[in-house]
Amino acid sequence: xxxxxxxxxxxxxxxxxxxxxxxxxxxxxxxxxxxxxxxxxxxxxxxxxxxxxxxxxxxxxxxxxxxxxxxxxxxxxxxxxxxxxxxxxxxxxxxxxxxxxxxxxxxxxxxxxxxxxxxxxxxxxxxxxxxxxxxxxxxxxxxxxxxxxxxxxxxxxxxxxxxxxxxxxxxxxxxxxxxxxxxxxxxxxxxxxxxxxxxxxxxxxxxxxxxxxxxxxxxxxxxxxxxxxxxxxxxxxxxxxxxxxxxxxxxxxxxxxxxxxxxxxxxxxxxxxxxxxxxxxxxxxxxxxxxxxxxxxxxxxxxxxxxxxxxxxxxxxxxxxxxxxxxxxxxxxxxxxxxxxxxxxxxxxxxxxxxxxxxxxxxxxxxxxxxxxxxxxxxxxxxxxxxxxxxxxxxxxxxxxxxxxxxxxxxxxxxxxxxxxxxxxxxxxxxxxxxxxxxxxxxxxxxxxxxxxxxxxxxxxxxxxxxxxxxxxxxxxxxxxxxxxxxxxxxxxxxxxxxxxxxxxxxxxxxxxxxxxxxxxxxxxxxxxxxxxxxxxxxxxxxxxxxxxxxxxxxxxxxxxxxxxxxxxxxxxxxxxxxxxx
Amino acid sequence: xxxxxxxxxxxxxxxxxxxxxxxxxxxxxxxxxxxxxxxxxxxxxxxxxxxxxxxxxxxxxxxxxxxxxxxxxxxxxxxxxxxxxxxxxxxxxxxxxxxxxxxxxxxxxxxxxxxxxxxxxxxxxxxxxxxxxxxxxxxxxxxxxxxxxxxxxxxxxxxxxxxxxxx
Ligand SMILES: Nc1nc2c(ncn2[C@@H]2O[C@H](COP(=O)(O)OP(=O)(O)O)[C@@H](O)[C@H]2O)c(=O)[nH]1
Ligand SMILES: [Mg+2]
Numbered sequence: 013x014x015x016x017x018x019x020x021x022x023x024x025x026x027x028x029x030x031x032x033x034x035x036x037x038x039x040x041x042x043x044x045x046x047x048x049x050x051x052x053x054x055x056x057x058x059x060x061x062x063x064x065x066x067x068x069x070x071x072x073x074x075x076x077x078x079x080x081x082x083x084x085x086x087x088x089x090x091x092x093x094x095x096x097x098x099x100x101x102x103x104x105x106x107x108x109x110x111x112x113x114x115x116x117x118x119x120x121x122x123x124x125x126x127x128x129x130x131x132x133x134x135x136x137x138x139x140x141x142x143x144x145x146x147x148x149x150x151x152x153x154x155x156x157x158x159x160x161x162x163x164x165x166x167x168x169x170x171x172x173x174x175x176x177x178x179x180x181x182x183x184x185x186x187x188x189x190x191x192x193x194x195x196x197x198x199x200x201x202x203x204x205x206x207x208x209x210x211x212x213x214x215x216x217x218x219x220x221x222x223x224x225x226x227x228x229x230x231x232x233x234x235x236x237x238x239x240x241x242x243x244x245x246x247x248x249x250x251x252x253x254x255x256x257x258x259x260x261x262x263x264x265x266x267x268x269x270x271x272x273x274x275x276x277x278x279x280x281x282x283x284x285x286x287x288x289x290x291x292x293x294x295x296x297x298x299x300x301x302x303x304x305x306x307x308x309x310x311x312x313x314x315x316x317x318x319x320x321x322x323x324x325x326x327x328x329x330x331x332x333x334x335x336x337x338x339x340x341x342x343x344x345x346x347x348x349x350x351x352x353x354x355x356x357x358x359x360x361x362x363x364x365x366x367x368x369x370x371x372x373x374x375x376x377x378x379x380x381x382x383x384x385x386x387x388x389x390x391x392x393x394x395x396x397x398x399x400x401x402x403x404x405x406x407x408x409x410x411x412x413x414x415x416x417x418x419x420x421x422x423x424x425x426x427x428x429x430x431x432x433x434x435x436x437x438x439x440x441x442x443x444x445x446x447x448x449x450x451x452x453x454x455x456x457x458x459x460x461x462x463x464x465x466x467x468x469x470x471x472x473x474x475x476x477x478x479x480x481x482x483x484x485x486x487x488x489x490x491x492x493x494x495x496x497x498x499x500x501x502x503x504x505x506x507x508x509x510x511x512x513x514x515x516x517x518x519x520x521x522x523x524x525x526x527x528x529x530x531x532x533x534x535x536x537x538x539x540x541x542x543x544x545x546x547x548x549x550x551x552x553x554x555x556x557x558x559x560x561x562x563x564x565x566x567x568x569x570x571x572x573x574x575x576x577x578x579x580x581x582x583x584x585x586x587x588x589x590x591x592x593x594x
Numbered sequence: 595x596x597x598x599x600x601x602x603x604x605x606x607x608x609x610x611x612x613x614x615x616x617x618x619x620x621x622x623x624x625x626x627x628x629x630x631x632x633x634x635x636x637x638x639x640x641x642x643x644x645x646x647x648x649x650x651x652x653x654x655x656x657x658x659x660x661x662x663x664x665x666x667x668x669x670x671x672x673x674x675x676x677x678x679x680x681x682x683x684x685x686x687x688x689x690x691x692x693x694x695x696x697x698x699x700x701x702x703x704x705x706x707x708x709x710x711x712x713x714x715x716x717x718x719x720x721x722x723x724x725x726x727x728x729x730x731x732x733x734x735x736x737x738x739x740x741x742x743x744x745x746x747x748x749x750x751x752x753x754x755x756x757x758x759x760x761x
Binding site for chain 2: 056058222223224225226227228241243244247248251323324325326327
């Protein structure tokens with residue numbers, strides 16, 4: 013019987029750390045089934061080291077296809093000279109050809125390692141300074157980590173994201189018809205819409221994880237737990253964190269991390285013996301950062317000896333459970349006034365005509381308030397700008413019924429205080445809720461600046477490498493031919509492979525010609541060749557704006573040492589540069 | 595009592611670490627080989643003298659780029675299983691250095707030695723002699739296993755569990 017192809021198996025192969033497989037797939041343009049069959053055979057031959065005896069029906073079983081399809085697949089691999097299959101009595105004998113070339117991926121890995129080498133020193137210097145390693149730090153460093161860890165991370169989180177999505181689906185409520193209509197339109201479950209509307213963010217789950225071992229000490233989830241085992245998620249998070257930490261030799265104990273995935277974020281607060289991972293959807297405000305800090309610190313303070321001496325005995329962790337649940341509930345349920353507000357509005361409706369009058373009054377009041385609030389907001393902003401130097405704070409003001417709420421950052425306690433005073437003394441302000449945090453703004457912007465420098469340097473290194481590789485390639489054309497033949501096409505593909513890892517690079521396509529033939533003919537040929545190569549690159553997916561055809565200019569070619577060696581040939585070379593170097 | 599412990603499997607590429615876990619946790623075996631990328635974590639509960647012990651099992655990748663960071667993955671482990679492949683003696687001589695690495699990050703934590711793939715050998719093996727030849731220090735329990743037949747796999751984990759809980 014014919015089985016459907018196992019997509020998961022395929023994905024596994026794709027995620028396998030098997031550069032040879034990926035190399036073959038790319039080089040020979042194998043389709044999914046061929047790739048899967050090749051992957052299976054590679055495994056069975058102990059990574060192409062052994063010859064094996066097998067049968068088409070066995071291969072069919074392992075690959076999950078029919079026997080005749082297995083036959084086709086093996087023949088396809090045989091034809092491409094990846095492996096050799098010979099009948100051997102009832103069975104077939106399969107052996108791989110030895111691989112000669114170094115694989116693209118290996119080169120790439122090497123290249124990445126070199127890139128990291130170059131900047132590692134810088135990273136260390138930065139680390140040595142006393143920057144606030146907030147979420148910003150993680151975001152900035154994240155792109156520098158190899159793609160491997162990124163993949164690993166998303167793999168671990170995908171299952172969690174999936175689980176959360178499923179749970180959101182279940183959260184419908186009959187009462188909320190209004191949300192149900194919107195839900196129909198938007199495809200998001202109704203209960204969720206309401207919750208999301210009402211709360212700017214929701215704490216979905218909270219993990220308390222032993223730092224060293226990754227064992228889950230306490231956990232609470234907004235809704236019933238599903239099929240994904242939280243103990244495993246906890247281990248995975250720890251592994252990811254450790255990887256990041258060791259890769260960048262983070263020394264500080266109080267590091268703060270953030271991992272983004274899909275709609276949710278995992279915010280991490282580390283304490284000496286455990287770390288707390290908050291899974292949050294929506295947009296947590298700055299205030300919430302403080303809440304997390306407070307919660308984690310308090311949990312540590314109150315349970316210090318317990319968590320320090322934790323030896324795997326889960327019963328001993330009982331005291332952690334209530335606070336963990338309490339925190340999640342606090343940030344995932346509607347505040348009670350809002351629920352009551354809804355109810356009282358409904359009873360008003362029942363009261364009939366009186367209500368109409370009242371509502372109009374309320375409306376008038378609301379309009380007055382919002383007009384007044386807008387006025388006050390303008391006044392307070394003007395007052396702040398007039399009293400404090402603008403570079404010392406970055407705040408947002410909200411005004412409700414004359415009360416000003418200030419959130420954001422300022423550079424010192426003193427500024428926070430003066431800010432509060434300035435707000436309070438603005439005419440019309442009835443109260444001030446000063447939630448501005450003290451943050452060393454200068455330090456953060458300095459850090460950002462240095463990260464930017466590093467990024468530029470990495471780009472420069474990569475560009476130099478790209479250049480070096482490109483300059484080894486000359487696309488030669490037969491006399492009087494300007495179309496891409498097989499050989500030219502192969503080289504265009506090589507070039508594509510080189511530059512696709514460097515999306516910022518621009519390419520100059522330069523043609524030269526031998527000295528025979530008139531200038532006019534040479535020029536026309538050269539420019540058509542340039543156009544053909546350019547079109548080939550664009551067809552492979554390079555943005556047209558990055559590929560610049562160069563006008564034919566023998567003088568320029570003669571004066572450029574990189575091309576001087578090819579003076580008597582007909583061909584094309586490609587040079588990479590950054591966009592700014594126009 | 596419910597107790598949770600982290601344990602690690604160490605050993606060269608393709609010695610059967612992942613197979614050992616699969617046999618133990620799901621009682622399955624597959625001839626096909628999938629490289630473990632980075633870390634793979636599974637969990638299994640065993641009963642030991644009235645207590646429930648949950649093992650959080652960390653399966654580490656072999657000889658790839660993760661080797662460097664492996665040390666940090668070992669942190670906080672209560673025990674380790676060091677695996678060698680009887681059909682490739684070099685995998686067994688790798689064990690002493692893996693034991694040192696583990697001891698360094700978890701001083702005093704117990705470990706057991708596993709020589710895997712007995713089914714591939716034509717005749718009997720003397721585990722103690724093999725162990726000596728590989729330069730493995732004496733003291734840790736040594737097991738001969740086959741993930742293919744399932745031989746002895748359970749005892750490996752039971753023995754480590756006993757050592758971890760000190761019974
Ligand atoms: N014959 C035999 N093969 C085994 C045994 N254990 C593992 N293998 C095979 O050895 C290969 C590598 O096993 P795996 O568990 O993935 O190794 P790991 O790299 O250490 O995780 C796979 O092809 C397994 O099927 C065993 O006991 N006997
Ligand atoms: Mg493995």
